[in-house]
Amino acid sequence: MNSVPVPEPLLPEPTFYAAPDAAARQRLVDTHRPTLERAVETLRARTHWSPYPEDPAAYGTDAEAEGERAFHALLDKPFPLDQPGRDGTVGPLPAEGGEVSPYGFGLGISYPHSDPEALLAGAEAAAGEWRQAGALVRAAVCLEILARINARSAEFAQAAMHTSGHGPVMGFHAGAVHAQDRGLEAVAAAYTEQTRLPARALWTKPLPSGEPCSMEKTFTPAGLGTALLVGNRIFPAWSGYAGLFASLATGNPVIVKPHPAAVLPLALTVAVARDVLTAAGFAPGLVALAAEHPGEGLARALAVRPEIRIVDFTGTTAFGRWLKDNARHAQLFTSTTAVNTVLIESTEHYAAMLDNLAFSLALYSGQLCTSPQNILIPRAGIRTDLGRKGHLDVVADLAAAVTRLLTDDAFACDLLGALCGPAEAASAELAASGALGPVVLAGRTVHHPRHPRATVRTPTLVALDAARPQDRAALAHARPGPVFFTVAVDSADDGIALLHTTATTAGSLSAGAWTASEQVEHAVTRACADAGVMLSLGMTGDWYLTQSAVYSDLHGTGANPASDHAFCDGAFVARRFRTVEVRRRV
Amino acid sequence: MNSVPVPEPLLPEPTFYAAPDAAARQRLVDTHRPTLERAVETLRARTHWSPYPEDPAAYGTDAEAEGERAFHALLDKPFPLDQPGRDGTVGPLPAEGGEVSPYGFGLGISYPHSDPEALLAGAEAAAGEWRQAGALVRAAVCLEILARINARSAEFAQAAMHTSGHGPVMGFHAGAVHAQDRGLEAVAAAYTEQTRLPARALWTKPLPSGEPCSMEKTFTPAGLGTALLVGNRIFPAWSGYAGLFASLATGNPVIVKPHPAAVLPLALTVAVARDVLTAAGFAPGLVALAAEHPGEGLARALAVRPEIRIVDFTGTTAFGRWLKDNARHAQLFTSTTAVNTVLIESTEHYAAMLDNLAFSLALYSGQLCTSPQNILIPRAGIRTDLGRKGHLDVVADLAAAVTRLLTDDAFACDLLGALCGPAEAASAELAASGALGPVVLAGRTVHHPRHPRATVRTPTLVALDAARPQDRAALAHARPGPVFFTVAVDSADDGIALLHTTATTAGSLSAGAWTASEQVEHAVTRACADAGVMLSLGMTGDWYLTQSAVYSDLHGTGANPASDHAFCDGAFVARRFRTVEVRRRV
Structure with a gap:
């Protein structure tokens, strides 16, 4: 039994492509309109809200076990997806493109490989009916998709754990409900933007002749064309749903290249x-999976096709640059590598600050795009509620807070998750060896009780000095895996300048500062405004720098090299459609 | 005496760069806020409104004469503009880049040429204070600029006539008040978009621990960087003000390359x-003129500078493509060549239709970007309220309507304006020679009573047949000057298909249709939605296909090759700034 209402799927599972069904579409609108309107209003007010409970218990006592069963039922067999133009199979063996869980086992799932021509043609053929359906029906269909995904959140959490290496809580949050929030946020923003102009307007002008001239006008949103979502490994759902649903809600078919x-x-x-x-009478080709053979380079092949008018991409800086150079005909939404900085200048909550920061470092082994990497601490130490602390005291106290947080192996495994792959493990080992600088805290390997072949590592802290050129060079690059730098800076101003430079050159998605000084707060705020990076001030308690509250926080700014857009502002949706006006003399 | 209230300039003419002046800024906000709010509301409702009267008489009985005197006072001397980095002079002789009026005389004005480095540096230095001023102050400053321009509308009208060749009414409208409308529209849209998020929000989430977690958040719009406006010749103000004021209002300095x-x-x-x-205490370097020496190619040199983050351009397809290929770091807003089509399928207002269309062809000699070029008429003729009309009847009746409209030379000169340059005159002569096809109406040269050296030509109509490949090729290209094609098509469907093809391949800014058939109207509406071109249905009386009602009509769609944006939707302003969030644990 569910303890809170969870949206129920509304339509029977379809077995064939149905004809347009006005009644089914109206039911979807009636069901989802209140949620849509609440989301629109929340986006405006930036308050806390979600229709997707983040407590797994809200989905019923059996939900987690059912989700795990559903996930296991997917393993070691072909994934059930009926797409046109099938011309091969991806997986199930790793050499064939089959996935391997970061927890140490092959999933054994195979996926159909489709001829890209068939996917593009299917998308084009489906677009007209989707455009004509209008913004409200499109939003309702998107919310039904999200409601059905929400009902299977525990299964999506398992899928996230065993592809991205998330711990169970993060799998349920970032892999399921918070990703659904990102999707709904995008749908609400898209609906707002598409209904900004009235569907119909009457315009009357008194002409010099005295006779009034009246025109009846209609304004119809039209998608740009077919969209391409290029998924990432770390958060395929959380990073991908915003673009997927924004494109779909604004009238564009979407090809998903995971x-x-x-x-x-x-x-x-x-x-x-x-x-x-x-089930709603649309062509299923509006959303299609483009699984690829190992080394196929399908994202590149698709991105340069003239039919592709929108590309959403989260991943490497190199591929982001390639897209800018080569997919010039498309609207690009790219999010690439980030190097995030925090400054510890002074605090009235010393212990709470350390605990909060330690949690931010440990969470998913620092593999989030918002994880802080560089922790700047003035060389002369800081003022705190527990008296003055020297630079080395702060570093040692932070290391102790991390160690304390991760004492219990089972808890540590859940919080850290598994390292994604060999690059993350190698980076952790390199840092622990002292090759990057003096090791302040050497990460340890944790034995996972259920998955003995998972690589689980606690954070390694390395001490750098901003006055040393080689250290400045080191901190300017993103380090994979649980590797963090404590950095001695000459002063708060020196630290702020370094934070600014890092954001404008390497790119940052988040910055943090702890300071009890109004002057320093003003300076760091101004530096972040200038560098175009979001700033979190004085984080303590159970809310962290790494977290982004959907419907309230903007994720990314688009104003520094880490990303060219934000989840989810006007530009994120307005660039995905155009408006066609028809005016008639009446 | 003014017969309706015209906004008065508020601030004394400045003689030096003043310190920030909070009181002056507040006065601007108090004065212009009602106009801003009315514009915001009008943009939402798409009704008729303007704060800038389009009747010259509204500016007082002396205004026109004063404007003409002010214009003449500018001739034959250096233009008074004090900019840093001056390194040369443009003009006054034509060989030195001096302007020549299409009415047949050199203006004799010289402009300062500035080192682009100085302009870029001045813009960068001014940006921080402009960003911090906030959206409301920026909007108020923009409205003050527009109010002062509005008070000098008659002078701007003269400037438009003697650079673009407009007739006096079009000079006053497109060169002055309607351009001001476009500017205000952009400011209102920019203000709406920048205030979509609250400046400040409180977010409170009940955490699992039971303790509520509260964050105070601020959202601050920040411009992208420096914007470049590349002006055109036909409508430098009307085409340029939207981008200029949208960039400025969203916090970006603007370099204007005319x-x-x-x-x-x-x-x-x-x-x-x-x-x-x-006068408002900002650095004047926020807006600067980049006049160029003949052949300098300054637009290219500026567009590839990394400081330039936004480019607005109206002009050739070739330069639009060059920008897309080379200014990939910038947000581009380009509007290029358009080939506009109308379909005459049937009408219940035959005479009114012909008069309306004839006016659209004659207005400014068809040199508007929205002027129709191809007039499709079914080979078998059309049904009308005056009985069935054969194809040749319609062509002849249209030619007669044009001739009738332009019988009076003085009226003809005012309506036609002067041809912009030799290309337009050569095109008219080529068409009249029969080289493009059978001449249905041969344009005549009209003697301008005040400006004997102006080239004034009435429209030439050439008969083409869509069934002939060479005719189809001819109509697919934009013809400069007063050259129009009547085109025989097999059927309404054939015509609609041709309209669609022309829009999607050559690019169109406007389409028109006259039909009394619901079925044909439905088909042409659907074709225009698919091709992404604005459609005007059944135009009669004193309102024309070529016209765009600011605050109500969208100019351009951005959905076909003629332009990548619209005046003025969310995307037009949302792409010019980003939002930086600061959140603080409270």
Whole structure:
């Protein structure tokens, strides 16, 4: 039994492509309109809200076990996805493109490989009916997709754990409910933007002749064309749903090209979307999966196709640059590598600050795009509520806070998750060896009680000095895995300048500062405004620098090299459609 | 005496760069806020409104004469503009880049040429204070600039006539008041978009621990960087003000690179903007004029500078493509060549239709970007309220309507304006020679009573047949000057298909249709939605296909090759700034 109401799927599972069904579409609108309107209003007010409970218990006592069973039922067999133009199979063996869980086992799932021509043609053929359906029906269909995904959140959490290496809580949050929030946020923003102009307006001008001239006008949003989502490995759903649903809600078909190591979360998403679209009488080709063979380079091949008018991408800086150079005909939304900085200048909550920061470092082994990497602390130490602390005291106290947080192995495994791959493990080992600088805290390997082949490592802290050129060079690059730098700076101003430079050159998605000085707060705020990076001030308690509250926080600014957009502002949706006016003399 | 209230300039003419002046800024906000709010509301409702009267008489009985005197006072001397980094002079002789009026005389004005490095540095230095001023102050400053321009509308009208060749009414409208409308529209849209998020919000989440977690958040819009406006010759103000004011209102300095043949309208604009900015305590470098030497290629040199983050351009398809290929770091807003089509399928207002269309062809000699070029008429003729009309009847009746409209030379001169340059005149002569096809109406040269050296030509109509491949090729290209094609098509469907093809391949800014058939109306509406072109249905009376009602009509869609944006939707302003969030644990 569910303890809070969870949206129920509304339509029977379809077995064939149904004809347009006005009644089914109206039911979807009636059901989801209140949620849509609440989301629109929340986006405006930036308050806390979500229709998707983040407590797994809200989904019923059996939900987690059912989700795990559903996930296991997917393993070691072909993924059930019926797409046109099938011309091969991806997986199930790793050499064939099959996924391997960061927890240490092959998933054994194979996916259909489709001829890109068939996917593009299917998308084009489906677009006209989707455009004509209007913004409200499109939003309702998107919310039905999200509701069905929400009902299977525990299964999506398992899929996230065993592709991205999330711990169970993060799998349930970032892999399921918070990703759904990102999707709903995008749908609400898209709906707001598409209804900004009235659908119909009467314009009357008194002409010099005295006779009034009246025109009846209609304004109809029209999608740009087909969109391409290039998924990432770390958060395929959380990073991908905003673009996927923004494109779909604004009238564009979407081809989903998942990261080869994290296909399952997006394959499940595509399957649900196609079912809902079919049941509502739309062509399922509006959402399609483009799984790729090892080394195929399908994202590049698709991105340069003239049919592709929108590309959403989260991943490497190199591929982001390649897209800018080569997919010039498309609207690009790219989010690439970030190097995030925090400044500890002074605090009235010393212990709470350390605990908060330690948690931010440990969470998912620092593999989040918002994880802080560089922790700047003035060389002369800081003022605190527990008296003056020297630079080395702060570093040692932070290391102790991390160690304390991760004493219990089972808790540590859940919080750290598994390292994504060999690059993260090698980076951790390199840092622990002292090659990057003096080791302040050497990460340890944790034995995972259920998954003995998972690589779980606690954070390694390395001490750098901003006055040393080689250290400045080191901190300017993103380090994979649980590797963090404590950095001695000459002063608060020196630290603020370094934070600014890092954001404008390397790119940052988040910055943090702890300071009890109004002057320093003003200076760091101004530096962040200038560098275009979001700033979190004085974080303590159970809310962290790494977290982004959907419907309230903007994720990314688009104003520094780490990303060219934000989840989710006007530009994120306005660039995905155009408006066609018809005016008539009346 | 003014017969309706015209906004008065508020601030004394400045003689030096003043310190920030909070009181002056507050006065601007108090004065202009009602106009801003009315514009915001009008943009939402798409009704008729303007604060800038379009009847010259509203500006007082002396206003026109005063404007003409002010214009003549500018001739044959250096333009008064004090900019840093001056390194040369443009003009006054034509060989030195001096402007020549299409009415047949050199203006004799010279402009300062500035080192682009100085302009870029001045813009960068001014940006921080402009960002911090906030959206409301920026909007108020922009409205003050527009109010001062509005008070000098008659002078701007003269400047427009003698650079673009407008007739007096079009000079006053497109060169002055309607351009001001476009500017205000952009400011209102920019203000709406920048205030979509609250400046400040409180977010409270009940945490699992039971303790509520509260964050205070601020959201601050920040411009992208420096913007470049590349002006055109046909409508430097009307086409340029939207981008200029959208960039400025969203926090970006703007460098204005005018078309070499139409510097004056934008030089006047820049001078007013710099005066207002200075008086409000901002650095005048926020708006600067980049006049260029003949053949200098300054637009290219500026567009590839990393400091330039936004480019607005109206002009050739070739330069639009060059920008897309080379200014990939910038947000581009380009509007290029358009080939506009109308379909005459049937009508219940035959005579009114012909008069309306004839006016659209004659207005400014068809040199508007929205002027129709191809007039499709079914081979079998059309049904009308005056009985069935054969194809040749319609063509002949249209030719007669054009001839009738332009019988009076003085009226014809005012309506036609002067041809912009030799290309337009050569095109008219080529068409009249029969080289493009059978001449249905041969344009005649009209003697201008006041300006004997002006080239004034009435429209030439050439008969083409869509069934002939060489005719289809001819109609797919934009013809400069007063050259129009009547085109025989097999059927309404054939015509609609041709309209669609022309829009999607050559690019269109407007389409028109006259039909009494619901079925044909439905089909042409659907074709225009698919091709992404605005459609005007059944135009009669004193309102024309070529016209765009600011605050109500969208100019351009951004959905076909003629332009990548619209005046003025969310995307037009949302792409010019980002939002930086600061959140603080409370």
